[in-house]
Amino acid sequence: MRSNLRCLAVLVVVLSCSALLWAADFDTLFTGRTLRLDYFHSGNADEEHISIDELRLEDNWPGSRTRLLDDSNLGKYLFVVVDLQTQLPIYEDFVTPGSEPWEKNITALSDPARLKWRDLVDPATPIPTPWNQNAYDKVAYAFQKKRQELRAARASEEEMDRYFAEVKKITAPMLAQETYAEEVGAFEGAGYQAKGLYRSSTDCIMFTRNPDHFCPVCASAIEEVIDLYAD
Numbered sequence: 001m002r003s004n005l006r007c008l009a010v011l012v013v014v015l016s017c018s019a020l021l022w023a024a025d026f027d028t029l030f031t032g033r034t035l036r037l038d039y040f041h042s043g044n045a046d047e048e049h050i051s052i053d054e055l056r057l058e059d060n061w062p063g064s065r066t067r068l069l070d071d072s073n074l075g076k077y078l079f080v081v082v083d084l085q086t087q088l089p090i091y092e093d094f095v096t097p098g099s100e101p102w103e104k105n106i107t108a109l110s111d112p113a114r115l116k117w118r119d120l121v122d123p124a125t126p127i128p129t130p131w132n133q134n135a136y137d138k139v140a141y142a143f144q145k146k147r148q149e150l151r152a153a154r155a156s157e158e159e160m161d162r163y164f165a166e167v168k169k170i171t172a173p174m175l176a177q178e179t180y181a182e183e184v185g186a187f188e189g190a191g192y193q194a195k196g197l198y199r200s201s202t203d204c205i206m207f208t209r210n211p212d213h214f215c216p217v218c219a220s221a222i223e224e225v226i227d228l229y230a231d
């Protein structure tokens with residue numbers, strides 16, 4: 001199946017001259033105006049394509065003028081502007097289709113030794129981290145069914161929220177009783193997938209939509225992004 005996604009507002013600064021300093025200062029490299037690039041990101045399970053839709057010259061650059069290279073590693077796609085003469089990157093930005101800033105906090109766990117949040121895992125915590133997924137899934141499935149019935153009966157958003165709060169009263173304590181509930185690990189079940197994707201905490205927001213707090217890995221990723229833009 002083919003799907004098209006039009007990503008808006010990928011903002012690129014305009015080159016003014018080919019100064020050669022890596023991470024040189026903004027005024028040397030750029031005019032200060034914004035060149036906007038819209039593109040299509042399309043594909044299926046086997047392949048993906050990125051093609052340019054249009055380029056447009058816009059107003060003043062609204063982004064950082066001091067932080068031009070993005071070393072956050074937060075995202076699957078990196079947009080890079082390269083200086084033609086020096087072949088060095090002068091601007092970088094991680095692009096995440098669908099605006100999912102926390103992609104960092106779920107993983108396919110293909111190589112446990114290279115787990116993205118490894119530095120936050122206690123060496124005593126096994127990876128993947130065991131938890132009572134079957135028991136939880138049974139409960140979650142029953143709730144999911146009831147939720148669909150409510151939707152089908154055109155329940156109001158308030159009703160849906162109330163029901164979700166009731167569900168949380170049962171599932172949150174279940175997760176809190178897990179052996180590794182207080183630990184950062186790699187727990188199977190994330191990003192709406194029961195299998196194959198792993199989250200960093202039993203009650204990570206990427207899994208439970210926990211409204212109260214972020215797990216340590218989410219919190220650290222959010223701080224990293226805030227620092228990146230606030231610096």
Ligand SMILES: [Zn+2]
Nearest residue numbers: 204205215218
């Ligand atoms: Zn989390």
